[in-house]
Amino acid sequence: MSEIPSESALVQEKPSDLQTTELPPSTPMSEDEESRSPRNWSPWKKRLLFLSLMTSSILCDGAMTWGSTLIVEQAIQWNISVDKSATSMNYGILLQGMGGLIAIPLIEAYGRLPLWLWPQVITTFMVLGATLSKDFDTFTAFRSLQGVFGTVPQVVGLPIIHDMYDPHDWPYRINIWASTFLIGPFAGPAIAGYIGAGSGWVVSFGILTLFYGLSTILILIFGYETYFVKGQESQRNSRLQSFFGIKTHNLPALSTIGYWTKILVVYIFKFPMLLTGIATMVNFCWPIGITVTVSTFVAQPPYLLDTIESSSLRWAPIIGGLSGYAFGHWFNGWIYRSRQKAWYPEYRLLGAYFAIGTMACGLLTYGLTLHYQKHWIGLAFGWLMVVAGMIASTVSITAYALEKYPDQSTVVSAIINGWRTASGFSVGYFQPSWIARNGVAAVFGTQTAVVVTVLILAITPVIIIEGKRAKSKLAASSQ
Structure with a gap:
């Protein structure tokens, strides 16, 4: 599950110690260069490329958590415990973050298209293997x-949007993509x-393989290299050269x-x-823990939810995520308007x-709700609030990071993504045994205390220390 980018600038910093043939900024582009610039491509060419990006991006997290509602059936088939069956996603979730970090230098070295296409091809075969x-x-x-290679669209999307659209279009496109x-x-x-x-877990994963195949075909047909610098020859490449x-x-x-x-x-x-x-890391740890283990809880008494009912329970976090995003979007706009006269990023x-x-x-x-074995609506409502808080806090943190370091938007997004997945992979291993040892009430009470403590010890110092530095700079600039 990835972070939500903000409306901050997405301009990439160029290595000062590397030689380029880029023309001086004041040099106007020739007519030929104007036609080759991705920002001047036809609207339909850009729409179809963006659609292809959307299909691959939704598969990143959607495909990684695909099997979480099928763990009971898999446990029965492989004669293992449901708790162990639920751990099949954990390493993939961890490696999503690592894969994103590895992709950043390669994207800058070899371009957007090859790092978008070939990991998607490899991921298709990984899903087929599963x-x-x-x-x-x-x-x-x-x-x-699958986690290593399938996460790349979450990283390559920001550079593609930056390359293909004018700055005033970035917020709108980022919001859709996010x-x-x-x-x-x-x-x-x-x-x-x-x-x-209705068909079993094998058919379900077969359909996921088909989705990946269709997404890969869309990239092959509609994907183009979007990297473009005046005076360079990258946009003169043939399609075959761009793919490689x-x-x-x-x-x-x-x-x-x-x-x-x-x-x-x-960084x-x-x-x-x-x-x-x-x-x-902490804010994502417990929500991801719920996501990968909830099917274990609701399959047991007193809930005994079947696969359809367990799957439908996922609408609660969907609503929570949209609510959290709406709050984060509204808050960022409101806080900026209310503090515009003396603005600094830490307000976010x-x-x-x-x-x-x-x-x-x-x-x-x-x-x-779990401890007292109350109605499943309590689980749904609690899960909704957890995800709403997770997304809203991530919107604030990501908006802050991208505004703090606007020249490194893709880098900081990948770093936040890495922190997120570093915690999420592990919780599926220790939470079931933790609950068995200490009980549900103690476990979730401790988790509540941890998120509040981290708010005090991690977020508050950044607001105070960096805020003071920003105020000093504002005061110095006003003199």
């Missing part, structure tokens, strides 16, 4: 590799469960990879990125207080 698996270990291995991250993680399991209930990243950039590939790897490491450990990254983090408060209430509602 579909044909005959045992749990093989299935888990293919699902883990909707895939809201819907995918919960719509995927719901669709998988509906298919699996030949002459995409006139920069030394190894130097480019080394530069962007260094940039990633530097991971910047004070604001480190603390907000830790907060993101104030939205995390309400968001994490909502998440804390949701965790308590969900945990107490």
Whole structure:
């Protein structure tokens, strides 16, 4: 599940130590260059490419959580516990973040199209391998590799939007593209469960393979290299050259990879990125834990929900995610208007207080409903609040990070994505045994305390320390 980009600028910083043939900014583009610029492509060419990007992006999280409603059937077939069956997604979720970080230098070195197409092709075969698996270990291995390669559209989308659209179009296009991250993680399991209930988990994963195949075909037909710099020859490439990243950039590939790897490491450990990254890790840990384990709980007494009912329960987090995104979008607009005279980015983090408060209430509602074995509506409402808080806090954190570092939008997005998945993969392993040892009430009460503590220890220092620095700069500039 990926972070939600904000409306901040998406201009990529160029390595100062690398030689390019880019013309000076004042040099006007020739008529030929104007025609080759992706921003001047025909509206339909851009729409069809954007549609292809949307299909691959919604599959990132939607396909990774696809099997969460099918774990009971798989456990029976492979003669393993339901708790163990639920762990088949965990490594894939972890490797999504790592795959995104690895992709950044390669995208800058070889272009958008090859790093968009070939991981999608590989992921198609990984899903096919999972579909044909005959045992749990093989299935888990293919699902883990799916996570490595299948996450790339979540990273390559921002550069493509930057390349293809004018700045005033970025917010609108980013909002549409980001909707895939809201819907995918919960719509995927719901669709998988509906298919699996009537046809079995193998057919369900076969349909997922078909979805990946169709998405790959769309990229082959409508995908084009969007990287473009005046004076370079990348847009003169044939389709075949573009698919393989030949002459995409006139920069030394190894130097480019080394530069962007260094940039990633530097930004991971910047004070604001480190603390907000830790907060993101915690905020995503417990919601992802619910997502990958809820089918285990509702399949047991007193709920005994079948696959269709368990799949339909996913509509609660979908509504929660959309609600959280709507709040985050409204809050960012409101706080900017109300503080416009003395604005600095740390104001955006104030939205995390309400968001994490909502998440804390949701965790308590969900945990107490399980503890006292109350109606499943309590689970749905608690899950809704948890996801609403998770998305709203992520909107605030991501908006802050992208505004704080507007020249490194893709880098900071990938870093936040890495923190998110680093926590989500592990919770499926320790939460069931934790509940068995200490009880549901203690577990979810502790989780509530953790998210509130991290709000105080991670978000608040960034607001105070970075806010003071920003105020000092504002005061100095006004003198």
